Each structure stands twice: as structure tokens, then as C-alpha cells.
Amino acid sequence: MPVTLSPLTPSFGVDAAGVDLGGPVAAEDLAALQEALIDRLVMVVRSQNLTPEQYLEAARLFGDIMPQHLTRILMPEHPEIAVLDSRQSDKDKDGKAIPTGSRAWHTDHTNHARPPKFTLLYAVKLPSQGGDTSFANMQAAYDALPAEERERLRPMVTVNVIEPDTGNVGDDARAALSKAPQRHPLIRTHPVSGKQAIYVHPGKTERIDGMEPDESRAFVRDLLDRAITPDVTYRHIWRPGDLVIWDNRATLHVAHRNYDASEGRVMHRLIIEGEVPV
Numbered sequence: 659m660p661v662t663l664s665p666l667t668p669s670f671g672v673d674a675a676g677v678d679l680g681g682p683v684a685a686e687d688l689a690a691l692q693e694a695l696i697d698r699l700v701m702v703v704r705s706q707n708l709t710p711e712q713y714l715e716a717a718r719l720f721g722d723i724m725p726q727h728l729t730r731i732l733m734p735e736h737p738e739i740a741v742l743d744s745r746q747s748d749k750d751k752d753g754k755a756i757p758t759g760s761r762a763w764h765t766d767h768t769n770h771a772r773p774p775k776f777t778l779l780y781a782v783k784l785p786s787q788g789g790d791t792s793f794a795n796m797q798a799a800y801d802a803l804p805a806e807e808r809e810r811l812r813p814m815v816t817v818n819v820i821e822p823d824t825g826n827v828g829d830d831a832r833a834a835l836s837k838a839p840q841r842h843p844l845i846r847t848h849p850v851s852g853k854q855a856i857y858v859h860p861g862k863t864e865r866i867d868g869m870e871p872d873e874s875r876a877f878v879r880d881l882l883d884r885a886i887t888p889d890v891t892y893r894h895i896w897r898p899g900d901l902v903i904w905d906n907r908a909t910l911h912v913a914h915r916n917y918d919a920s921e922g923r924v925m926h927r928l929i930i931e932g933e934v935p936v
């Protein structure tokens with residue numbers, strides 16, 4: 659059966675049905691999936707049953723696997739894969755596990771010179787309720803801003819550093835990443851589609867070039883508050899076996915923490931090598 663592609667929202671997102679990423683993917687199906695991902699930015703492939711080897715193989719259909727800086731939670735036999743297990747996450751002051759995932763809208767790993775172009779999450783185990791992931795189409799968000807504001811934003815540059823409090827980053831990885839802040843354009847042009855998008859990780863943005871850190875934080879918060887409207891978002895309600903892949907160059911995402919971390923929410927995460935943002 660050839661792959662069937664259905665939109666998840668009018669603005670972006672695609673559900674790819676009729677594909678088993680555990681086996682060989684026909685050339686025409688692969689081309690359709692790759693094109694849909696660029697066009698729709700978030701792709702959901704339901705009902706997969708993947709060994710770690712098959713998962714790696716599937717990810718390679720979309721590019722080269724990028725090493726992860728979450729060095730404390732890598733799968734021992736397959737260190738390309740990070741295992742996000744809410745039961746193993748940092749505990750709060752009462753000893754309760756803090757749900758994994760950033761609580762604020764962001765794109766992944768802007769503290770790298772070449773941040774990952776795609777991130778993949780594969781749902782292995784889910785809590786009884788909650789733990790959704792939301793996505794925002796930042797191309798549509800940017801396009802909806804007034805022309806005068808778009809012009810003002812275009813030359814802005816963010817200065818990116820690793821956050822001090824990400825517990826899953828090992829000391830060596832942190833030391834390597836802490837050396838050089840990375841400068842990225844706030845408005846990024848997609849290297850394939852040529853579309854522009856707001857590109858920012860508020861937690862990793864030390865400042866916008868030319869602004870003080872406090873001023874930058876307020877500026878980014880205000881921008882995202884206005885730009886991320888319900889019309890440009892998609893909320894993914896996970897089912898076991900879901901594989902979701904998204905384009906970090908043109909979307910932001912946020913993990914909903916409204917679940918009981920002790921029940922266990924287990925995601926296998928992979929990232930794909932990207933390019934220098936322009």
C-alpha cells in the first residue's frame with residue numbers, strides 16, 4: 659500500500675499512514691515522506707514497532723544522525739539514541755520526578771553552531787493521561803506579523819548558550835558546549851523551501867545582540883506570546899508506537915508536563931545533523 663498523507667491542521671503537520679519504517683521503504687514513498695516533511699514541518703507516523711536498530715535505520719532516511727549532548731541518558735548499546743524516561747528524571751524538593759521536556763516553546767539545541775535540522779521522538783511507553791507535545795509553525799507565525807515588524811526582526815541575532823540547569827548533560831559535554839556562544843539569526847531562512855521563520859530557543863538565548871539579557875528575555879517572550887496563536891499550533895496526543903519527526907528550522911515545540919512522571923513516559927529521541935542557520 660502506498661503511503662497516504664493527510665494534513666494534521668490546515669497550516670501544517672502531516673499524518674503519514676500506510677508506512678512501516680521497520681522495513682525497506684519504496685523509493686517513491688520515501689520521496690513523498692521527505693517532501694511532506696519539508697512542506698508540512700511535522701510528520702506523525704503512527705503504529706510503528708521498531709527495534710533500536712530499525713529506528714536508527716528509519717532516522718537515516720532523513721539525514722545523518724547527530725550525536726546528542728544529553729550524555730547522561732544515552733542508550734548504552736546505541737548511544738545515538740537518548741532515552742527520555744520520566745521516572746529517571748530530576749526530582750523536585752519533595753522527591754517527586756519532574757516531567758521531562760522543556761516547559762517553554764523552543765527549537766532544539768541552538769547552542770550548537772549547526773543545530774539539528776530534525777528531531778525524532780518515538781513513543782515507547784506513555785502515562786495514563788497527559789504528556790502531549792505541542793508544535794508551532796513559525797513560518798506561518800512570522801508571515802502573520804505586520805510587514806513593518808518583520809522588517810525590524812530580520813537583522814536581529816540571538817546569542818545562544820547552554821542552560822545551567824539541564825541535568826541530562828554530562829560534565830564533559832557541558833564543558834565542550836560552554837566554550838563558545840553561538841550566534842544565530844532570529845529570522846531563519848529554510849535552506850530547502852526558502853521560507854522564513856522565527857527561530858529561537860528562549861532558554862538558550864543569553865541575549866539578542868545589542869540588548870541586555872533582561873530586555874532580550876522580555877522581547878522574546880512578547881514576540882512569541884503574540885506570534886504563537888492557536889491557528890499556527892498542533893497538539894500531538896501520543897499513542898504507543900507513534901514516531902514524530904519535526905523540522906527544527908521552522909517550528910517550535912513544547913512538552914506538556916501535565917502527567918504523573920512516576921507512571922513512566924518513555925521516548926526514544928534522535929536528532930539529525932543540520933546546517934549553519936542563515
Ligand SMILES: [Fe+2]
Nearest residue numbers: 760765766911
Ligand atoms: Fe526540545
